[in-house]
Amino acid sequence: xxxxxxxxxxxxxxxxxxxxxxxxxxxxxxxxxxxxxxxxxxxxxxxxxxxxxxxxxxxxxxxxxxxxxxxxxxxxxxxxxxxxxxxxxxxxxxxxxxxxxxxxxxxxxxxxxxxxxxxxxxxxxxxxxxxxxxxxxxxxxxxxxxxxxxxxxxxxxxxxxxxxxxxxxxxxxxxxxxxxxxxxxxxxxxxxxxxxxxxxxxxxxxxxxxxxxxxxxxxxxxxxxxxxxxxxxxxxxxxxxxxxxxxxxxxxxxxxxxxxxxxxxxxxxxxxxxxxxxxxxxxxxxxxxxxxxxxxxxxxxxxxxxxxxxxxxxxxxxxxxxxx
Amino acid sequence: xxxxxxxxxxxxxxxxxxxxxxxxxxxxxxxxxxxxxxxxxxxxxxxxxxxxxxxxxxxxxxxxxxxxxxxxxxxxxxxxxxxxxxxxxxxxxxxxxxxxxxxxxxxxxxxxxxxxxxxxxxxxxxxxxxxxxxxxxxxxxxxxxxxxxxxxxxxxxxxxxxxxxxxxxxxxxxxxxxxxxxxxxxxxxxxxxxxxxxxxxxxxxxxxxxxxxxxxxxxxxxxxxxxxxxxxxxxxxxxxxxxxxxxxxxxxxxxxxxxxxxxxxxxxxxxxxxxxxxxxxxxxxxxxxxxxxxxxxxxxxxxxxxxxxxxxxxxxxxxxxxxxxxxxxxxxxxxxxxxxxxxxxxxxxxxxxxxxxxxxxxxxxxxxxxxx
Ligand SMILES: Cc1ncc(C[n+]2csc(CCOP(=O)(O)OP(=O)(O)O)c2C)c(N)n1
Ligand SMILES: [Mg+2]
Numbered sequence: 001x002x003x004x005x006x007x008x009x010x011x012x013x014x015x016x017x018x019x020x021x022x023x024x025x026x027x028x029x030x031x032x033x034x035x036x037x038x039x040x041x042x043x044x045x046x047x048x049x050x051x052x053x054x055x056x057x058x059x060x061x062x063x064x065x066x067x068x069x070x071x072x073x074x075x076x077x078x079x080x081x082x083x084x085x086x087x088x089x090x091x092x093x094x095x096x097x098x099x100x101x102x103x104x105x106x107x108x109x110x111x112x113x114x115x116x117x118x119x120x121x122x123x124x125x126x127x128x129x130x131x132x133x134x135x136x137x138x139x140x141x142x143x144x145x146x147x148x149x150x151x152x153x154x155x156x157x158x159x160x161x162x163x164x165x166x167x168x169x170x171x172x173x174x175x176x177x178x179x180x181x182x183x184x185x186x187x188x189x190x191x192x193x194x195x196x197x198x199x200x201x202x203x204x205x206x207x208x209x210x211x212x213x214x215x216x217x218x219x220x221x222x223x224x225x226x227x228x229x230x231x232x233x234x235x236x237x238x239x240x241x242x243x244x245x246x247x248x249x250x251x252x253x254x255x256x257x258x259x260x261x262x263x264x265x266x267x268x269x270x271x272x273x274x275x276x277x278x279x280x281x282x283x284x285x286x287x288x289x290x291x292x293x294x295x296x297x298x299x300x301x302x303x304x305x306x307x308x309x310x311x312x313x314x315x316x317x318x319x320x321x322x323x324x
Numbered sequence: 325x326x327x328x329x330x331x332x333x334x335x336x337x338x339x340x341x342x343x344x345x346x347x348x349x350x351x352x353x354x355x356x357x358x359x360x361x362x363x364x365x366x367x368x369x370x371x372x373x374x375x376x377x378x379x380x381x382x383x384x385x386x387x388x389x390x391x392x393x394x395x396x397x398x399x400x401x402x403x404x405x406x407x408x409x410x411x412x413x414x415x416x417x418x419x420x421x422x423x424x425x426x427x428x429x430x431x432x433x434x435x436x437x438x439x440x441x442x443x444x445x446x447x448x449x450x451x452x453x454x455x456x457x458x459x460x461x462x463x464x465x466x467x468x469x470x471x472x473x474x475x476x477x478x479x480x481x482x483x484x485x486x487x488x489x490x491x492x493x494x495x496x497x498x499x500x501x502x503x504x505x506x507x508x509x510x511x512x513x514x515x516x517x518x519x520x521x522x523x524x525x526x527x528x529x530x531x532x533x534x535x536x537x538x539x540x541x542x543x544x545x546x547x548x549x550x551x552x553x554x555x556x557x558x559x560x561x562x563x564x565x566x567x568x569x570x571x572x573x574x575x576x577x578x579x580x581x582x583x584x585x586x587x588x589x590x591x592x593x594x595x596x597x598x599x600x601x602x603x604x605x606x607x608x609x610x611x612x613x614x615x616x617x618x619x620x621x622x623x624x625x626x627x628x629x630x631x632x633x634x635x636x637x638x639x640x641x642x643x644x645x646x647x648x649x650x651x652x653x654x655x656x657x658x659x660x661x662x663x664x665x666x667x668x669x670x671x672x673x674x675x676x677x678x679x680x681x682x683x684x685x686x687x688x689x690x691x692x693x694x695x696x
Contacts, residue, residue: 034523057493124379126441128458302430302438305687
């Protein structure tokens, strides 16, 4: 075991995968010599050569399109999109192409690629360096959507994503890159893409969250605990395919549910969790499900701390469903 | 038709071989002063960023002549679709440093109401300096659309789309130039080839020899100009603007210049830019060059720069101090301007936020330094 930041765990995950399998390639804007703007790919070009870790021209459409071709033809591309906010020129390639290739070719062609991209707020990045776009992608059959929140999961999920036979969008909570540290096995391991993780147990209220919201929810849960409310915190980790059974199990345990994400509320991932529970476990519910989310506005800059859910807002919702 | 050799006007010794830039003495000095003011604005912003007052800025060092020479070819009734590295265009046309500083601080008097990151300016007055978007290249086809609107109304507006060498790889570059070629749009495409797109050198951005040659593919003239020569940039841009106003269609200009600083205040370029490039381009400083022209024409006395620069620094510091003491935007600005009217669901989200603050105290502002 070594203690790594989430960012270091991602670097380690890529290195581990690249050492094990020569077909793993890492590329994107500024990922080579500079090691990425967040330094996630630092040292990769040195260790694996320019052929396996390289910079591309400034075209997300080109990056993902080329990755699809490589994936079709025997490679395991790991494409970086510098900020999730800049992924939209590649939306067509991701949604129309990568996600549908297996289906439309009757399984003749496949697309085992990973698109890594930092998402979320908290760095004073304003409208275009802060967004959480997971919902656009979760609406896309054929894609997998993964979001780690701990160094251990970051490495294990990333390796699993790279080894997965299908396209995976790997969203990295940039606010956690350097702020969380944890124990990480030095060797190769994977974390299953489709099981949620119980962060802490509790019998009164269940909070579902993922990514950068996990530490915030945990903080709120601790504050609730001081007021005698035992809160179960669940990190979804993989949004698509979702661990539906797990969600229902944890919802039923307490009968009081809060869903937290940074992305806007309307048609956000919280709606899916709420609907799943409403359809399958409504008779277990002691209170209406509460959502704590970003507001239905673009992402502001100066006032971002008012926009993003914080422990104050999460605690408010926990107490609300508890006292209902 | 594409030129390959960069056009220059100002020779080493400041001579211009009789070229008449069509500017009064006062206007020429305005060009010079604007470049120094860009420099002063940069210097103050770097200090503000280093001391944690603002989160981020974009250095313009080395590019000033391209910005100012290019901007000088346009009238106040024209439209500019700038990039984030075009401070000189705004200052040239009379945007005040205070208005720019309000944006750097994202305060309540920022025209964008503190919603955008620093350097993402937006002005309609004294010129249309269109709201800057971070996604590279998105503004290029928009410039073509704005030009079409002016054409439809029979106006003689010319439109500038300014972008970097990296911007030529974007989808917007290709669709924008293609549309403009087909529509014979009154647009000037100004590609500021400053050698680098963050850490990506031009050789890895494109296999072509420079960027002007791409004009051929879209059926428009491509022109290469020495981007550190203010008068040369002005000359080719004026010619392109004239073509635009005469209905002769768009032009792609490639201004060859160099980013003498990092990509941003958070970037360390020494990690990837070879030192020789700084040495080489350091000798071609655009302000020195223009100063030599002013001296040769008897408009400027050697040694006057320090005073002018000190004046510019004082102007920028004063603007920064004012912006710093200006209040942050109000919470309501999170919810306004999403639509023309605030719909019911946003109204109730806003009311919730106000009420939450009363009930549980305010949100914690936190640090939030921008990594790039
Ligand atoms: C679509 C998109 N992809 C990536 C980025 C991140 N990014 C910001 S600036 C930049 C480089 C731009 O280089 P260039 O166009 O040459 O302009 P310069 O910064 O040199 O003025 C990149 C990759 C972005 N803003 N938008
Ligand atoms: Mg550039």
